[in-house]
Amino acid sequence: MSLLKAGRPTKKDKAIADVSNTKIEIVRMNLNVPKPFYRKIKQKAMEADMTMTQYVLRATSEYMNK
Numbered sequence: 001m002s003l004l005k006a007g008r009p010t011k012k013d014k015a016i017a018d019v020s021n022t023k024i025e026i027v028r029m030n031l032n033v034p035k036p037f038y039r040k041i042k043q044k045a046m047e048a049d050m051t052m053t054q055y056v057l058r059a060t061s062e063y064m065n066k
Contacts, residue, residue: 033041045055 045052
């Protein structure tokens, strides 16, 4: 039973709400790569049923987390 009579959120509830509403800012990143490399990434992304962005993000994240 809550002791708050006005129904105000507790500090814990507010902190949880603040964290759950956090959005990740997206920025565009342009790269110059050889055309055969670009085609290979595009092919691999299509085989994985992913966009190139999804594929490159996953591959980069996996590499960085080694």
